[in-house]
Amino acid sequence: MAKDKEPADVGFDIELLLPFQINQLSSRLAAQARRIIALHGDLTLPQWRIVRIVAAGVARNSTAVRKSSGIDKGQFSKTVNALVEQGYIITRPSAADQRQFEIALTDKGQAAHRRLAPDLEARQRHLMAALTPEQRAVIFPAIRALAEAAETIDFLDTPSTED
Numbered sequence: 001m002a003k004d005k006e007p008a009d010v011g012f013d014i015e016l017l018l019p020f021q022i023n024q025l026s027s028r029l030a031a032q033a034r035r036i037i038a039l040h041g042d043l044t045l046p047q048w049r050i051v052r053i054v055a056a057g058v059a060r061n062s063t064a065v066r067k068s069s070g071i072d073k074g075q076f077s078k079t080v081n082a083l084v085e086q087g088y089i090i091t092r093p094s095a096a097d098q099r100q101f102e103i104a105l106t107d108k109g110q111a112a113h114r115r116l117a118p119d120l121e122a123r124q125r126h127l128m129a130a131l132t133p134e135q136r137a138v139i140f141p142a143i144r145a146l147a148e149a150a151e152t153i154d155f156l157d158t159p160s161t162e163d
Contacts, residue, residue: 022146029127036123040115042086046071046079048116051088054103055113061100062091088112 014020034045043051049069059065066076080103083089088109094100105113128136 018146032123033120036119037116040119041112043088043112043116044079044082046075047083047088048120050076050079050083050103051105051109051113052117052120054089054105055110055117060102060104061094061097062103063100065103083109 030045033048037043037045037048046069049071050065053059053065053068059068062076062080066073069076071079080089080091084091086108087106090104090106091101092104094102131139
């Protein structure tokens with residue numbers, strides 16, 4: 001019986017792996033945002049993302065809001081339903097596409113946005129201040145390039161279907 005071979009990368013430093021670093025950063029940023037949001041009421045981070053996108057006028061139809069927020073379809077539906085139940089938003093069918101619905105903030109949703117936005121904008125300034133001018137110049141193009149690279153696996157010579 002052949003002796004199991006040791007993986008060639010035994011002893012590698014997991015902290016050097018890019019996806020690991022990005023995941024760690026994402027977790028820290030989300031935790032920080034949740035702490036700030038909790039100071040102002042009962043919204044969750046996904047709920048805040050929807051409120052912010054609608055308030056900022058980035059999107060109003062359901063698919064565009066979902067894609068802008070980065071929330072998967074199942075969670076998006078639950079989050080929207082909770083926001084409606086809590087009185088932060090109203091929804092109505094889209095006149096342009098019956099598969100879509102439009103999202104609008106209620107007075108309560110607008111008030112929540114007015115309360116939270118200044119602190120989260122201060123957070124954005126704090127995060128950007130942590131970067132040098134050179135780092136600020138490259139971070140967004142770098143993130144976009146990585147996001148595009150993450151859309152494909154065509155770099156593999158022979159993709160395996162085995163785990």
